[in-house]
Each structure stands twice: as structure tokens, then as C-alpha cells.
Amino acid sequence: MDESHSPSSRPKVFYRPIEAAIAWAGLSRFEHQILELAQGKHRFPEHTDISHWPKLRLCTDRIFDALLHFDLPFGKDGITSNDPELLEHPALTIRYVDLKAWMARLYPDQRPSFLFDAFERHLHPAISVDAVQALITDREGLKLQLADRVQAWDALYAQFQALSEEHQARREQQKRDGVPGTRSETTYLNIVGGLLxxxxxxxxxxVPYSTFENLDSVVSALVAHFGEKPGISERTLWAKFSAAKRHLSA
Incomplete structure (x- = not known):
């Protein structure tokens, strides 16, 4: 019988212990044969030869050990009661959710397909589905933060581009207007400061180098001879000469 179509491999709300053991051992294709050997019991008689299915007895013993010690909730026909008198009752059942939780807790390396889906079976035993969900949630949050940062970066880069273009345009205009740049102006101020x-x-x-006694006389002479030229005024000359002296001193 194809295991994917056998009774124990189909999803159920609750299982009989023997059915759960068969599915856990991966022997669902032999279910009818195994149930005949069990003779309606939940466990195999000691004399029953199932040596060719060694995992089956181990899975059965593990399930009943959990039932006897109340590690695994049980009941009758899918109704949980944990009544010890039910342990030998033909209608003894274990709910799917209890069986899955018990196996995930005590046997994290065991993830049979009748309890765990393909995604859960591929998870590392140390990683739970809840942990994966938390990581996915964190990832989505980080994606949103990244999108905000990228948007902010795009806005800043656009501002940078606009400022760069504006700066370049000003430099080109200064060249056309004959306005010296920062480096050229520093050179001119140093020359003027040296001449003064x-x-x-x-x-x-x-011996004096010239007949000019002070800066006022220099300013007066320049205004008298070249006052009609742009920039030759007392106010402008005093400002430029002061700046020249500061540059030369610095």
C-alpha cells in the first residue's frame, strides 16, 4: 500500500496510540499487517515477532511511557480526560495537537510527516516555528526601515546634486564676471598687503621707501588719481587694505 494513501498517514484530529506509533516509525504502508499482529491491543504482546520493524516497538514504548507518566495527555474518542482506566480501553486516543507538542518538546529531532509539514521538517531542531515567525517579523520591520533610509538618502542626494549644480553655476558666473575665486583673492590680498x-x-x-607717511595718505592719493575707476573709493579701499593686512599677518 502506498504510504501517502494509508490510513495513518492521513491528517487526523486524534490518533490511537498504535496508529501514532506506526506513522512515527514510517511504516504506514504496513498498517493493516501491523494491526493484525497487534490483535486490537495498543501494544504488542512480548512474544510478537516484530524484529524486522525495530523502530515500531521503540515508538510504541515511548508513547506509552509518556501516557503512563502523564507527559502526554490522552482520552477517549478524542476527548481528553487523562483517566488511567482508559490506558487499556479500545477507544484510547491522543489528540493531534498534544502529540505534536509532546514530540517537539521531548524529541525535537523527530519530525514525522503525519505531524509536521514540509517547512517544519526542514527547520533545524533548535529553531521553532515561533522563532521563525519572529525572525520574519523582524525582517519585515528591517525592510521598512531600510526603505525609509533609502528614501531619505535619495532626498539628501538630490539636495546635494542641486547644491553642486548651483555652486558650479556660480563659479561659471564669477569667471564670466571676472570675479576672482577664493584662492585668487587670497593671492591678490597678499600682494596688496606686501605693497602697503x-x-x-x-x-x-x-630711509622711507616712499613719501607716503601713513595709510590715509595712500588712500587719498588713490582716490585723487583714480577715483573714477570701479572700486576706487575710500570705503572700498579701507576695507580691502584692512583685509590685505590681516591676510599678510596671518
Whole structure:
């Protein structure tokens, strides 16, 4: 008989102990033959030869050991009562959910197909379905966080691109207008500061380098000779000369 179509391999709400042992041992295709040997009992008589199915007796003994010690809830016709008098009753049954929970707890490496689906059977014994569900939930949360971070990054990158283009446009406009850049302006200020130092300074022997006695006289002379030129005004000259002196001192 094909095991996938045998009675014990079909999902049930509750099982007789012998049916559960047969399915656990992977012997569902021999179920009719095994039930005949059991002679209506839940366990095999000691003289019954099932040596060619060694796992069957082990599975049966494990289930009954759990029943006797009340590790595995049991009842009659699917109704749980845990009445010890039912242990030899023909209608003794174990609910599917109790059998699965008991096996997952005490035999985590045992995951027979009549109790566990394909996904559960492929899980590592140390990993529970609840743990997997928690990991999936965490993963979905992390995906949402990542999507938010990516969106924020895209917005920042767009701002960066806009600022870069604006900066480049200003530099191009400055070139067209003849406005010096930061490095060029520093050079010009240093030159102007050096010339002012010479104009107002003296030689090592104390002889003045020029006839200008102070900065005010330099400003007055420039305004008098070149006052019509752009930028040649007292206010502008004082500002530029002060900046030049600061740059040269720095």
C-alpha cells in the first residue's frame, strides 16, 4: 500500500496510540499487517515477532511511557480526560495537537510527516516555528526601515546634486564676471598687503621707501588719481587694505 494513501498517514484530529506509533516509525504502508499482529491491543504482546520493524516497538514504548507518566495527555474518542482506566480501553486516543507538542518538546529531532509539514521538517531542531515567525517579523520591520533610509538618502542626494549644480553655476558666473575665486583673492590680498608694507615702511638704515607717511595718505592719493575707476573709493579701499593686512599677518 502506498504510504501517502494509508490510513495513518492521513491528517487526523486524534490518533490511537498504535496508529501514532506506526506513522512515527514510517511504516504506514504496513498498517493493516501491523494491526493484525497487534490483535486490537495498543501494544504488542512480548512474544510478537516484530524484529524486522525495530523502530515500531521503540515508538510504541515511548508513547506509552509518556501516557503512563502523564507527559502526554490522552482520552477517549478524542476527548481528553487523562483517566488511567482508559490506558487499556479500545477507544484510547491522543489528540493531534498534544502529540505534536509532546514530540517537539521531548524529541525535537523527530519530525514525522503525519505531524509536521514540509517547512517544519526542514527547520533545524533548535529553531521553532515561533522563532521563525519572529525572525520574519523582524525582517519585515528591517525592510521598512531600510526603505525609509533609502528614501531619505535619495532626498539628501538630490539636495546635494542641486547644491553642486548651483555652486558650479556660480563659479561659471564669477569667471564670466571676472570675479576672482577664493584662492585668487587670497593671492591678490597678499600682494596688496606686501605693497602697503613697502610703501609705508623704511629700509634697514631708516630711509622711507616712499613719501607716503601713513595709510590715509595712500588712500587719498588713490582716490585723487583714480577715483573714477570701479572700486576706487575710500570705503572700498579701507576695507580691502584692512583685509590685505590681516591676510599678510596671518
Amino acid at each position: 608694507t613697502l610703501l609705508l615702511g623704511k629700509s634697514p638704515s631708516g
